[in-house]
Amino acid sequence: MNVVIVIDSLVGGGAEKVMLTLAEELVKLQHNVTILSLASSVEYDIPDMVNVESLLSDRASKVDRFWQRKNSVLKLEAWFEKKQSEIGSIDLVLSNLDRSNNLLARSNIKNVHFVIHNSVNAELARQKKLGPFSYLYLKKSKQNLNGKSLICVSKGVEKEITQGDLIRPSAITTIYNPFDFEKINQQANEQNNNIPNEPYLIHVGRLAKQKRHDILFAAFAKLDKKYKLVLLCNKPAKAIKLAQAYGIEKQLVVPGFQQNPYNWIKHAKALVLSSDFEGLPTVLIEALAVGAPVVSTNCTFGPNEILTGELSKYLVPAGQSEALADAVKQVLADKPNVKNAEILKQVQAEQVALQYLALVN
Numbered sequence: 072m073n074v075v076i077v078i079d080s081l082v083g084g085g086a087e088k089v090m091l092t093l094a095e096e097l098v099k100l101q102h103n104v105t106i107l108s109l110a111s112s113v114e115y116d117i118p119d120m121v122n123v124e125s126l127l128s129d130r131a132s133k134v135d136r137f138w139q140r141k142n143s144v145l146k147l148e149a150w151f152e153k154k155q156s157e158i159g160s161i162d163l164v165l166s167n168l169d170r171s172n173n174l175l176a177r178s179n180i181k182n183v184h185f186v187i188h189n190s191v192n193a194e195l196a197r198q199k200k201l202g203p204f205s206y207l208y209l210k211k212s213k214q215n216l217n218g219k220s221l222i223c224v225s226k227g228v229e230k231e232i233t234q235g236d237l238i239r240p241s242a243i244t245t246i247y248n249p250f251d252f253e254k255i256n257q258q259a260n261e262q263n264n265n266i267p268n269e270p271y272l273i274h275v276g277r278l279a280k281q282k283r284h285d286i287l288f289a290a291f292a293k294l295d296k297k298y299k300l301v302l303l304c305n306k307p308a309k310a311i312k313l314a315q316a317y318g319i320e321k322q323l324v325v326p327g328f329q330q331n332p333y334n335w336i337k338h339a340k341a342l343v344l345s346s347d348f349e350g351l352p353t354v355l356i357e358a359l360a361v362g363a364p365v366v367s368t369n370c371t372f373g374p375n376e377i378l379t380g381e382l383s384k385y386l387v388p389a390g391q392s393e394a395l396a397d398a399v400k401q402v403l404a405d406k407p408n409v410k411n412a413e414i415l416k417q418v419q420a421e422q423v424a425l426q427y428l429a430l431v432n
Contacts, residue, residue: 072102072162072431075154077147077175079131079168080110081123083305083328084277085353086167086188087115089224089248093165094121096249096424103158107150109134109170116330126150135173135212147174162431165222169212176215184220184430187228190371191237193348197280213237222246222430224351227372248351249423252360252415259333259361266338267324271299272399273339273363275332275354276346278306278313283368287345288317289392294399299324301339303332337361341402347389349373359412364405366398377414381407 094104098120106123109131134143164183166175198209220242223229229245276282307325314320342358344367351373367374369386387394
């Protein structure tokens with residue numbers, strides 16, 4: 072089959088990583104895959120077998136604004152027309168993130184499914200704080216998905232959409248994100264001389280309000296001073312400045328964005344997620360896969376679909392640093408064996424890729 076994955080950019084982020092994993096797995100299954108990034112910037116190492124093209128020669132920040140939209144849609148349709156003349160009909164198109172969704176929703180391109188990576192309500196609530204224009208842009212972006220086929224990355228996201236009245240899709244289903252456990256464990260075992268020798272906790276995620284570094288830092292300040300806190304994030308200087316308010320800046324290790332986060336995660340005493348909302352936090356699953364214990368806020372959505380059974384005691388209410396600190400102390404004392412977590416059986420890359428391919432039928 073011919074598959075095209077459209078995404079805003081390939082700059083470090085969860086959705087980008089998910090789609091690269093999916094693309095690689097589809098190629099292994101002998102399908103022809105192209106990732107079309109609206110912007111030309113790429114931060115990830117692209118596997119040799121995956122073909123990546125960009126629609127624009129630079130950034131794509133205003134590509135879907137009303138004064139540029141028509142031109143952008145025409146450009147997108149022209150790209151698809153050219154691609155079809157080269158490879159034949161395109162069986163499956165997966166659209167990711169708002170800008171790509173806004174263009175594809177207005178285009179005449181067929182066989183498109185829109186992948187929803189986050190809680191829609193939580194995104195809108197956050198956007199409201201940024202002012203009316205930001206909020207209306209996002210609300211309209213979500214409403215553009217009316218009558219479209221949606222793929223949600225967790226059951227929580229699917230339930231939110233079906234029970235709400237903002238988006239009425241033509242079809243909706245949940246497909247969990249794909250994970251190549253063999254590759255993850257291979258990378259987790261790679262030598263890395265930058266990893267601290269002292270015991271440390273780790274947080275992986277960009278410096279954004281959603282990730283609640285303030286709650287993370289407040290919780291960390293309540294722990295034994297022997298621990299370091301490794302932050303794999305995109306704005307090291309800003310993170311250190313924020314940490315000063317909690318008196319923990321000397322305990323921080325901030326190496327910036329890492330192509331391979333898995334050896335960092337594997338050697339951590341625990342991974343901590345402090346977010347207000349997610350779609351399906353892939354980093355929790357990656358931590359379990361390499362054997363790192365996990366503590367997480369029970370945010371919408373995903374953590375309670377990942378940390379089930381015995382592991383559910385490491386879920387705490389969002390926004391509560393005291394509860395987060397207590398759960399970290401508990402996990403450090405328990406040292407649970409997490410490699411048999413139930414979720415790991417449901418997210419193997421090949422199994423997930425086959426679910427995506429079934430959309431064609």
